[in-house]
Amino acid sequence: MDTHTHSDPAGCAARASGWSRLLRGALLLCAALLFALAFSISVDVAYRWFAGRSIVGVYEYSEVLLVALSFLAFAGVQGSGRQLNVDILTSIVRGRRKRGALSALDALAALVFFLVLAWTAGLDFGEAYELGLMGNGIVQIPMVLPLGLVVLGSLMMLITLAGQLRGALACLFGRDGRAPEAPAPRMDDGAGS
Amino acid sequence: MMQALPSLLIASLVLFPLMAAGVQVGVVLALAGMAGSAYLVGGWQGAVALPLIQSLDVTGSYTLMVIPLFIAMGSIAERSGITTDLFLAFYRWFGHIRGGIGVATIMTCAGMSSITGSSLAVSASMSKIALPELRRYRYDDRLSLGSIAVGGTLAIMIPPSITLVLYAIFASQSVGQMLIAGILPGVLLTALYLLKIVVRCHLTPRLGPGGPRHSLAERMESLWKVVPFFSIVTVIILGMLLGVWTPTEAAATGLVLVMLLGLMRRKLTLRLALDAALEAVIVSASIMLVVIGSLIFSNFVAMTGVSTKLADFIISLQLSPFSLFSLFVLVYLVLGMFLEATSILALTVPLALPIAVATGWDPVWFGVILVCLMEVAAITPPVGLNLFVMKASIPGVTLHSIYMGAMPFCIVNVIVVFILYVFPDIALLLPTMMSR
Numbered sequence: 001m002d003t004h005t006h007s008d009p010a011g012c013a014a015r016a017s018g019w020s021r022l023l024r025g026a027l028l029l030c031a032a033l034l035f036a037l038a039f040s041i042s043v044d045v046a047y048r049w050f051a052g053r054s055i056v057g058v059y060e061y062s063e064v065l066l067v068a069l070s071f072l073a074f075a076g077v078q079g080s081g082r083q084l085n086v087d088i089l090t091s092i093v094r095g096r097r098k099r100g101a102l103s104a105l106d107a108l109a110a111l112v113f114f115l116v117l118a119w120t121a122g123l124d125f126g127e128a129y130e131l132g133l134m135g136n137g138i139v140q141i142p143m144v145l146p147l148g149l150v151v152l153g154s155l156m157m158l159i160t161l162a163g164q165l166r167g168a169l170a171c172l173f174g175r176d177g178r179a180p181e182a183p184a185p186r187m188d189d190g191a192g193s
Numbered sequence: 194m195m196q197a198l199p200s201l202l203i204a205s206l207v208l209f210p211l212m213a214a215g216v217q218v219g220v221v222l223a224l225a226g227m228a229g230s231a232y233l234v235g236g237w238q239g240a241v242a243l244p245l246i247q248s249l250d251v252t253g254s255y256t257l258m259v260i261p262l263f264i265a266m267g268s269i270a271e272r273s274g275i276t277t278d279l280f281l282a283f284y285r286w287f288g289h290i291r292g293g294i295g296v297a298t299i300m301t302c303a304g305m306s307s308i309t310g311s312s313l314a315v316s317a318s319m320s321k322i323a324l325p326e327l328r329r330y331r332y333d334d335r336l337s338l339g340s341i342a343v344g345g346t347l348a349i350m351i352p353p354s355i356t357l358v359l360y361a362i363f364a365s366q367s368v369g370q371m372l373i374a375g376i377l378p379g380v381l382l383t384a385l386y387l388l389k390i391v392v393r394c395h396l397t398p399r400l401g402p403g404g405p406r407h408s409l410a411e412r413m414e415s416l417w418k419v420v421p422f423f424s425i426v427t428v429i430i431l432g433m434l435l436g437v438w439t440p441t442e443a444a445a446t447g448l449v450l451v452m453l454l455g456l457m458r459r460k461l462t463l464r465l466a467l468d469a470a471l472e473a474v475i476v477s478a479s480i481m482l483v484v485i486g487s488l489i490f491s492n493f494v495a496m497t498g499v500s501t502k503l504a505d506f507i508i509s510l511q512l513s514p515f516s517l518f519s520l521f522v523l524v525y526l527v528l529g530m531f532l533e534a535t536s537i538l539a540l541t542v543p544l545a546l547p548i549a550v551a552t553g554w555d556p557v558w559f560g561v562i563l564v565c566l567m568e569v570a571a572i573t574p575p576v577g578l579n580l581f582v583m584k585a586s587i588p589g590v591t592l593h594s595i596y597m598g599a600m601p602f603c604i605v606n607v608i609v610v611f612i613l614y615v616f617p618d619i620a621l622l623l624p625t626m627m628s629r
Contacts, residue, residue, distance in 0.1 A: 063254070090215035
């Protein structure tokens with residue numbers, strides 16, 4: 001798949017090494033989950049080949065694994081600047097302030113989306129927890145599991161976006177009223193590069 | 194429709210400025226869809242529920258697991274040195290004929306495309322593996338660069354193409370059928386690229402002189418190394434074609450088999466496998482966000498009924514199917530200059546597909562046509578991602594020279610699109626067999 005990516009085009013985000021390490025750890029966990037997904041489905045295929053029936057629960061748990069794999073990775077993707085975007089404007093805009101403004105806009109828009117997502121998922125999580133709601137399928141998985149992953153992933157994303165916004169605003173307004181001379185390091189410390 | 198027009202205007206006011214400003218595609222599509230839906234239904238309550246509904250639908254979808262699994266499979270195959278072995282095999286078999294190293298380049302690209310859905314990965318690795326050989330035998334630089342650029346785009350068409358999977362999701366088609374539909378057009382494209390190289394090099398021998406001839410023993414030795422690779426590819430595709438397994442199961446089993454192959458060849462380490470999985474996780478998560486946003490946007494477009502109205506309007510123009518088809522080709526070629534494939538499909542499929550269906554075109558065939566045009570999008574400036582990746586991989590080369598090399602091959606793509614128009618069965622034969 002072709003990705004066209006950028007984040008923090010001004011290079012304004014502040015270094016947050018502790019948070020970066022956590023995001024890196026989340027991405028590594030997702031990588032491990034991906035292997036788990038591949039192995040469980042393969043074993044299921046082999047079992048079906050020999051025994052003529054599927055292993056109960058593989059389908060349902062695989063679906064939860066994909067929720068984890070996606071939502072725990074979103075913040076890492078944001079932190080490493082690998083999200084998909086159209087850079088018609090960002091590629092021609094010069095000057096740290098202008099690029100900082102675009103970065104701030106990017107972060108703000110994503111903040112709105114993930115705030116809505118975290119809020120609605122949080123409400124549903126509370127309801128699912130109280131009522132003990134279960135998912136559909138042969139093996140019923142508690143709904144708090146996928147919903148909890150959505151809430152967790154969205155919160156991680158919100159923290160990452162807040163960091164990006166803070167860096168972009170600092171870049172945009174510059175404490176001494178001038179644009180910083182040299183680009184500040186990105187939050188990314190090499191995850192997935 | 195009275196409410197639809199202002200809601201479309203609101204969605205457009207969110208969509209175009211934010212997208213142009215570089216806000217991530219998934220978020221822009223979602224916000225535009227939410228804003229439009231909120232106006233349409235007269236309140237925010239339904240609109241704010243959309244992100245969660247679509248997030249759970251998309252990320253909890255068994256079908257969508259093919260995306261990270263196929264990306265990981267390709268990544269691990271590449272890191273296991275399969276690209277080098279493939280190139281060596283084709284080089285030994287065809288390197289001695291005029292244009293033979295170009296032929297080996299395209300065939301290696303096609304081979305790699307059959308196991309990785311990423312055209313960027315193919316272009317990047319072939320820039321490092323094939324280009325030094327092409328230059329060593331004094332191949333014309335434009336022909337060499339063009340072969341690699343366009344060869345990389347074969348991954349957009351040949352299964353397991355992630356672009357075909359995304360079209361299937363956006364168009365609500367079977368992922369398995371879409372993947373299978375890409376096989377014959379992919380083979381046709383490969384054959385025409387090869388033909389173009391061979392004919393050009395025979396007409397102008399200095400463009401691609403023949404290399405050294407290798408003994409039969411050397412050829413067989415190189416072939417032996419790639420037999421397991423082709424066995425895995427064959428098992429994956431045949432399994433899907435015969436309905437033995439779903440695309441997700443094929444992807445998972447393929448990933449495990451490629452890992453086992455890498456371990457047996459002692460080329461895959463834990464570190465390399467983890468790197469490949471990390472890459473797959475990052476790429477697929479970025480795609481998932483686009484899919485979530487796209488489905489929110491599609492939902493809004495469906496609510497407005499604008500696609501049906503647009504289809505009715507276009508039909509009322511009484512354009513001949515060929516004129517309409519040519520118009521589609523032109524629009525997508527222009528869009529491809531400014532947007533990359535995922536964004537184009539996410540943005541346009543909800544509008545274009547109803548028109549295609551109303552014209553009587555098969556959605557699977559239409560998807561193959563769009564994906565073929567997306568191959569051109571990957572190598573047309575100013576936003577041709579494969580060009581950028583190649584430039585980054587080859588020191589000293591200019592974007593202009595890569596583009597000038599790739600341009601003549603783009604014409605082949607357009608020819609293939611029109612061949613598919615005349616002979617739609619090239620795309621539909623295998624999916625039809627599969628559904629029987």
